[in-house]
Amino acid sequence: MLAVDSRLATTVLQDLIRIPSVNPDLVSGAEGETQIAGYIADKLRGWGLAVQVQETAERRPNVIATLKGSGGGRTLLFNGHMDTVGVEGMAEPYSGKVRDGRVYGRGAIDMKGSLAATMAATKGLIDGGPTLRGNVIFTYVTDEEYASVGTTAIADDIRQGRLPRPDGAVNTEATGLRVGVGHKGFVWLEVVTEGKAAHGSRPDLGVDAITHMGKVLVELGRLQERLTTGDRHPLLGVGSVHASLVDGGREMSSYPDHCTLKLERRTVPPETADGVADELKQIVFRLSTEDPTFRARSRVTLVRNPWQADPRSEIVRTTAAAIEAVTGEPAETMTTTGWLDSALLGEAGIPTVICGPCGEGLHAAVESIDVASLGTCAEVYAEIIQQFCS
Ligand SMILES: [Zn+2]
Incomplete structure (x- = not known):
């Protein structure tokens, strides 16, 4: 199993929570994604990824980062949103404090934890992973909490050939480390x-x-x-x-x-x-x-539209296998009632799965993520990448 630095996942998550990125279409005058996109882009560029920043609307940038393989392998897409809902009623929305094995703050579980896990997995692969054949494209997107302008732009780019068509996609919303296969x-x-x-x-x-x-x-x-x-x-x-x-x-x-x-x-x-x-x-x-x-x-x-994964697809099977390899337990499947960006990727014809860490308080006054699950999630992402792209 590839060693992934779980402390890196935690410190990156704390940095991400401390950069407010409330969706300005939900809360007028809010910051949006400009600053957090800058942080993610700088970090990934520093680690050697090819990074592109794409304006989806005025001051609403997507970050598209590619970890290049040696060629001839499958292309895998990771998708997660950088925006959050508002912070009204929260005592410490931007503290990023760790207490009793949990990181607190707006976006901890929805979904800056998942973004940090993809970044820690990437760093682990760069530092010590096997040579990948396929490319991994990480898309950190705008506006999921309102009109999904960010993922709509990614799906359009794929349809029109401006981005390579992935062979599979992982939407990294929180699933409690289970395999997410559908939503209403x-x-x-x-x-x-x-x-x-x-x-x-x-x-x-x-x-x-x-x-x-x-x-x-x-x-x-x-x-x-x-x-x-x-x-x-x-x-x-x-x-x-x-x-x-x-x-x-x-x-x-x-x-x-x-x-x-x-x-x-x-x-x-x-x-x-x-x-x-x-x-x-x-x-x-x-x-x-x-x-x-x-x-x-x-x-x-x-x-x-509602969305349902094809249970026989390679990405669903690989995700289940990766969870089993990392945790030693059989992978469970789950569905969510709420709508997610996975539907937009599925509608673009990309076999898609949802997989992310454990936490609570989505859109609530106290939001937190389980630190242990954050590290496990980063390992699962690294394992998915190795299995899918080697
Ligand atoms: Zn979310």
């Missing part, structure tokens, strides 16, 4: 009911758009019941629907002429965005046939 998707939708404004004393003239939206909400409750008791996906369970935001009306003594509902539909395969859009259109259609004054329109505003 989501679709954002909007419904607008149209009423008729009139004086509150004139029910003969007014049409109440808000009570009409009430009918839509009742139907969404019924849809949720049908989803709960419907067909289950073997790994990901069932889809779901919830109302997110509602807005309507102008003042007390008037019939409201419109009401807008924004809702989210979480999806599992084989559910599609088109199918989900139809589901809502049918609800609107049925309500309008029952009541001639009911008028509404619906539309899709954002689509993020």
Whole structure:
């Protein structure tokens, strides 16, 4: 087994936590990824990797670093995001302190720990690893916590041949050192009911758009019941629907002429965005046939597809073998409910797996990573690279 310096993983993680990189699309005026990208790029360049910095939007740089092999081997992609969610309510968001075997701070587990693990694995391979034949491309990306602009740019580069097409990809989000093989998707939708404004004393003239939206909400409750008791996906369970935001009306003594509902539909395969859009259109259609004054329109505003790994793919099998080789325990598989950038890599036709360390407090007031798992994770990454690219 290749010796990977776990202390290096910890000190790099502490450095990364101490560089704020809150996503400015989530928290206006936040730093974004410029400074943390500079740190990662400098370090990897210093270790001899070919490093390219790619602007995905103004002051939102991706870092693309290549560890070059001798030729003739398979190309492996590692993908992880540099941005974090906000720090409101956190006592010590940027301390990076180690306490009781854990490193604390925003991004510790989501997901600066994983970035540090890829870097420590890289250093281990440079210092003492076997000669690799294939190239390893590390992509440290922007904006996963908002619109995934960073990984979208990487996937576009691969589709259009500006980056070599990898034979496998590891999305390094935390999985508790298990093999991540799937996650749910989501679709954002909007419904607008149209009423008729009139004086509150004139029910003969007014049409109440808000009570009409009430009918839509009742139907969404019924849809949720049908989803709960419907067909289950073997790994990901069932889809779901919830109302997110509602807005309507102008003042007390008037019939409201419109009401807008924004809702989210979480999806599992084989559910599609088109199918989900139809589901809502049918609800609107049925309500309008029952009541001639009911008028509404619906539309899709954002689509993020569910994703499932091919369990027979080389990258899934290699990741399981690497976890077993490093830990001495059989590798477990897992899925996540939340959507991840792995779907974008999968949709670009790259066999993908998710694998990262153990920790807790993603998006919460206290976030931490287990230091022992950070070192193990770095060893697992080094092992995956050796098995896949030798
Ligand atoms: Zn994340």
